[in-house]
Amino acid sequence: MNRWLVSVRNLEEVTTVLAEGPDIIDLKEPKEGALGALPSETICQAVGLIGGRCPTSATIGDLSMKPAPICHAVEQIAATGVNYVKIGLFPDGRVPDCLVALQPLAVQGVSLVGVMFADKQPNFSWISLMQQAGFTGAMLDTATKDGRNLLSHLSLAELSGFVQAVRSGGLVSGLAGSLSFEDIPKLLPLGADYLGFRSALCCAGQRQSSLDPKAIVLLKRALNRR
Numbered sequence: 001m002n003r004w005l006v007s008v009r010n011l012e013e014v015t016t017v018l019a020e021g022p023d024i025i026d027l028k029e030p031k032e033g034a035l036g037a038l039p040s041e042t043i044c045q046a047v048g049l050i051g052g053r054c055p056t057s058a059t060i061g062d063l064s065m066k067p068a069p070i071c072h073a074v075e076q077i078a079a080t081g082v083n084y085v086k087i088g089l090f091p092d093g094r095v096p097d098c099l100v101a102l103q104p105l106a107v108q109g110v111s112l113v114g115v116m117f118a119d120k121q122p123n124f125s126w127i128s129l130m131q132q133a134g135f136t137g138a139m140l141d142t143a144t145k146d147g148r149n150l151l152s153h154l155s156l157a158e159l160s161g162f163v164q165a166v167r168s169g170g171l172v173s174g175l176a177g178s179l180s181f182e183d184i185p186k187l188l189p190l191g192a193d194y195l196g197f198r199s200a201l202c203c204a205g206q207r208q209s210s211l212d213p214k215a216i217v218l219l220k221r222a223l224n225r226r
């Protein structure tokens, strides 16, 4: 698979990436952490601007693993009309409780994507719990954006194990975490459904800077998606 997800923070960036045909536009505020949330109003406006031209996802923020606040945040983000709601699974004994608590929302039709962090002891046994809770997808990302990337923390064999486990569970898989264009040939053979990007697409590779249209063109070339 050579599908790509791009994280954007505002309507201007939505317009920039829409022209390039991304496979998912992911709405998040990079200044607020790995899965920083945008205001619901901004997400609503972005969903309206995108108008169904490509699938959308949005993050709920880097929340602690308390089931009630997480479910509340998921409901709020789902109400914006995004296709997928991304939930960070930070290492904590309460992750299984959160996954169980989210099941009713999955039953109601909210498409949930659990994000584990390569630099925060990801627990691959959570994949089967996500499956049981009716999640749609599972991603790996990095929580700390410090110059290291996904491959600094997990080997290709470990990433392959993740992709296989997610696929076996019938979920959609994604890999992200400060991925560079040089990582693409290493990761494509793993067969993840999506590769996710922001830093590599920003001016000077800084994820809090604005998107650089030239970098998006280079990404598409690296993915053979011209």
Ligand SMILES: O=C[C@H](O)COP(=O)(O)O
Pocket: 005, 006, 007, 026, 141, 142, 145, 176, 177, 178, 179, 196, 197, 198, 199, 200, 207
């Ligand atoms: O969901 C994907 C992430 O937003 C990727 O961002 P990053 O490349 O800055 O780690």
